[in-house]
Amino acid sequence: MRILVVEDDPVLVDGLAAGLGLAGFTVDTVTTCEDASAALEAQTYDTVVLDLMLPDGSGLDVLSSLRRRKNATPVVLLTARDQVADRVAGLDAGADDYVGKPFDLDELAARIRAAARRGAGRASGVLEWRGVVLDPARQAASLHGGPLTLTRREFGVLRALMERPGSPVSRAALEETLYGWQEEVESNAVEVHIHKLRSKLGAGFIKTVRGLGYRLAEESP
Amino acid sequence: MNSISSRLLTVLIASTGLVWLLAVIWIYASTQAEVERVLDARLMEAARMVNSLQAERRIELALADGGASPLTQLAIEDDSYERQLSCQIWSLDGRLVGRSEHAPDDRLTDAGTGFSERTVDGEAWRVYSIENPDLGVRVMVGDSRHVRDRLVGDVVKGLLIPAGLILPFLAGVIWISVRRGMSPLNGIAKAISSRAASDLSPLRNENLPREIAPAVYALNDLFSRVNEAREREKSFTAFAAHELKTPLAGLKTQAQVALASRDGAIHANALRQISAGVDRSDRLVRQLLDLSAVEASDGVLTMETGRPMKIIERVMKEMPQAPGRMKMLSRADDQDIVALFDPTLLTLALRNLVENALNHSPRDRTVTVRLAEAAGRVDIIVEDHGPGISESELPRVTERFFRGRARSSTGSGLGLAIVKEAITRMGGTLVLKNRQPHGVSALLSIPVPEAS
Numbered sequence: 016m017r018i019l020v021v022e023d024d025p026v027l028v029d030g031l032a033a034g035l036g037l038a039g040f041t042v043d044t045v046t047t048c049e050d051a052s053a054a055l056e057a058q059t060y061d062t063v064v065l066d067l068m069l070p071d072g073s074g075l076d077v078l079s080s081l082r083r084r085k086n087a088t089p090v091v092l093l094t095a096r097d098q099v100a101d102r103v104a105g106l107d108a109g110a111d112d113y114v115g116k117p118f119d120l121d122e123l124a125a126r127i128r129a130a131a132r133r134g135a136g137r138a139s140g141v142l143e144w145r146g147v148v149l150d151p152a153r154q155a156a157s158l159h160g161g162p163l164t165l166t167r168r169e170f171g172v173l174r175a176l177m178e179r180p181g182s183p184v185s186r187a188a189l190e191e192t193l194y195g196w197q198e199e200v201e202s203n204a205v206e207v208h209i210h211k212l213r214s215k216l217g218a219g220f221i222k223t224v225r226g227l228g229y230r231l232a233e234e235s236p
Numbered sequence: 237m238n239s240i241s242s243r244l245l246t247v248l249i250a251s252t253g254l255v256w257l258l259a260v261i262w263i264y265a266s267t268q269a270e271v272e273r274v275l276d277a278r279l280m281e282a283a284r285m286v287n288s289l290q291a292e293r294r295i296e297l298a299l300a301d302g303g304a305s306p307l308t309q310l311a312i313e314d315d316s317y318e319r320q321l322s323c324q325i326w327s328l329d330g331r332l333v334g335r336s337e338h339a340p341d342d343r344l345t346d347a348g349t350g351f352s353e354r355t356v357d358g359e360a361w362r363v364y365s366i367e368n369p370d371l372g373v374r375v376m377v378g379d380s381r382h383v384r385d386r387l388v389g390d391v392v393k394g395l396l397i398p399a400g401l402i403l404p405f406l407a408g409v410i411w412i413s414v415r416r417g418m419s420p421l422n423g424i425a426k427a428i429s430s431r432a433a434s435d436l437s438p439l440r441n442e443n444l445p446r447e448i449a450p451a452v453y454a455l456n457d458l459f460s461r462v463n464e465a466r467e468r469e470k471s472f473t474a475f476a477a478h479e480l481k482t483p484l485a486g487l488k489t490q491a492q493v494a495l496a497s498r499d500g501a502i503h504a505n506a507l508r509q510i511s512a513g514v515d516r517s518d519r520l521v522r523q524l525l526d527l528s529a530v531e532a533s534d535g536v537l538t539m540e541t542g543r544p545m546k547i548i549e550r551v552m553k554e555m556p557q558a559p560g561r562m563k564m565l566s567r568a569d570d571q572d573i574v575a576l577f578d579p580t581l582l583t584l585a586l587r588n589l590v591e592n593a594l595n596h597s598p599r600d601r602t603v604t605v606r607l608a609e610a611a612g613r614v615d616i617i618v619e620d621h622g623p624g625i626s627e628s629e630l631p632r633v634t635e636r637f638f639r640g641r642a643r644s645s646t647g648s649g650l651g652l653a654i655v656k657e658a659i660t661r662m663g664g665t666l667v668l669k670n671r672q673p674h675g676v677s678a679l680l681s682i683p684v685p686e687a688s
Contacts, residue, residue: 024482026513030489033506037496047641068478070641095481096474116478116485120492 038124082109089130185228279364283377436463475637575614585658592651596622
């Protein structure tokens with residue numbers, strides 16, 4: 016799951032990149048409103064974590080212009096002023112959730128997952144498909160009730176596919192989900208992860224849709 | 237009661253009443269004098285008339301038979317003032333020769349020709365008598381004091397009764413006028429008391445009476461100043477919350493990363509970040525304390541004549557940053573330059589200014605400090621080799637918590653605000669200019685002592 020963190024404090028940005036990375040997110044960071052708007056136009060994110068006071072303006076302006084462009088990416092606001100009026104203003108401007116500083120990293124991660132889930136139109140946090148259960152909160156997976164060990168990247172690929180079962184996901188989209196700006200992507204990285212997943216889940220679990228990418232196989236006929 | 241309308245009402249009614257009372261007293265006195273004069277003249281005339289009638293023998297006197305037949309022709313037929321005049325004619329040897337119908341039996345006076353007063357049978361009389369030696373009689377005409385007083389009393393009563401009727405009406409008219417006159421004040425009081433505590437919008441000020449307009453203008457002025465102060469405080473609080481809580485959020489996040497990660501490199505990085513975050517928070521707290529120290533100096537400035545060079549040297553010595561990064565460009569006689577300043581404030585201003593310059597300069601460039609004398613002031617110039625300040629941000633960099641795009645990672649947005657506050661309080665100025673090709677030149681001007 017790829018998220019954008021908009022925050023200008025260097026210590027906090029560093030911590031968020033490291034901490035949310037550990038929680039299984041692919042994290043991009045920017046420090047200004049301008050960079051945030053540019054990143055949001057260039058890239059699709061599952062969730063945006065947005066600070067309100069930025070060097071070149073207010074995060075609320077970024078949020079408003081995002082919503083004006085009919086971009087429904089879920090937004091979680093970070094703010095120091097944890098007062099009702101501020102929360103109302105943030106939520107009314109189109110935010111999906113609101114976290115007051117200082118926050119708990121696990122709580123922030125959970126709220127990001129929840130916002131992304133609601134953004135994708137799902138109520139449950141757990142993904143299920145043909146006996147495979149993914150729990151993004153715990154980064155845990157199981158197959159028919161038994162344990163299933165996945166690497167972080169494999170988990171990411173499977174999750175991206177299970178979030179939209181039945182519809183194909185392109186190789187480029189999978190790469191974007193898995194790798195942030197700073198990370199080098201090997202040309203066949205996605206194929207390698209798919210191959211490993213097939214060997215763990217069964218060859219028929221993930222189908223290749225020629226020219227479009229990959230999708231999960233329908234229930235066995 | 238301390239109310240303008242009731243005070244006005246009391247004063248107006250009391251003074252109107254007092255005017256009426258004085259008028260009544262004056263009319264009473266003058267009427268009394270006039271009545272005395274007229275009645276005295278009438279007494280005299282009546283006495284003379286009786287005397288002359290006697291002399292011409294138009295009336296017969298019972299001189300011989302001892303006063304059995306009284307005279308009756310002088311009674312006036314008037315209801316209230318009946319028996320006003322009484323006439324007695326006495327022979328000079330002391331016999332009552334004749335009298336009018338209601339005249340008392342006792343002698344009205346013992347005096348000779350002229351006016352006199354006497355009490356007969358418990359009644360006071362004013363009497364005029366004429367001695368007529370030719371006839372051997374004394375004519376006395378008198379009127380009752382009581383009747384005279386009643387006459388005057390009736391005149392005064394005629395004045396007091398309408399007054400008594402008019403006064404309540406007058407009070408009503410005064411009351412209504414006062415209420416009318418006070419209605420703009422009541423309107424303003426109502427407008428103020430009915431608004432919410434947070435409503436600091438100005439009061440309507442069209443069609444105001446001239447007497448109230450200054451008060452309304454003053455109130456509106458106060459409202460706008462309170463509003464400004466509140467807005468300033470609000471934004472200060474918002475910025476302070478952000479600047480204090482963001483580093484805390486950073487510390488907490490890094491601590492949680494350090495706890496969660498088993499990767500040595502991530503662990504070490506998190507701890508380094510925590511250490512940097514603590515340094516930054518420390519600086520922020522120090523600057524907030526500096527700012528409150530500057531503000532606390534309000535009104536208790538200790539301006540003294542001293543050598544700015546001493547302050548500059550001390551600030552440079554105490555700087556925790558690498559000492560090699562600061563250079564003092566001083567000439568031999570700079571030590572002798574004197575200025576008028578508050579040592580604490582100048583130290584705070586200079587320390588924050590130099591710190592700001594160091595934070596924005598590359599590590600391998602020096603920050604230079606110079607001292608210069610100009611007409612009526614002393615300049616301290618701090619120059620750095622940082623990225624400079626964009627022209628659009630120049631006017632705003634001295635605002636509290638303003639951090640431009642070229643922010644340093646350790647800045648809080650308070651440094652230049654402290655410098656500006658401190659220097660303004662000492663009557664000096666801070667001017668920031670971009671240098672070519674890059675960097676900022678900060679000019680700190682402080683006043684010189686007068687008459688030196």
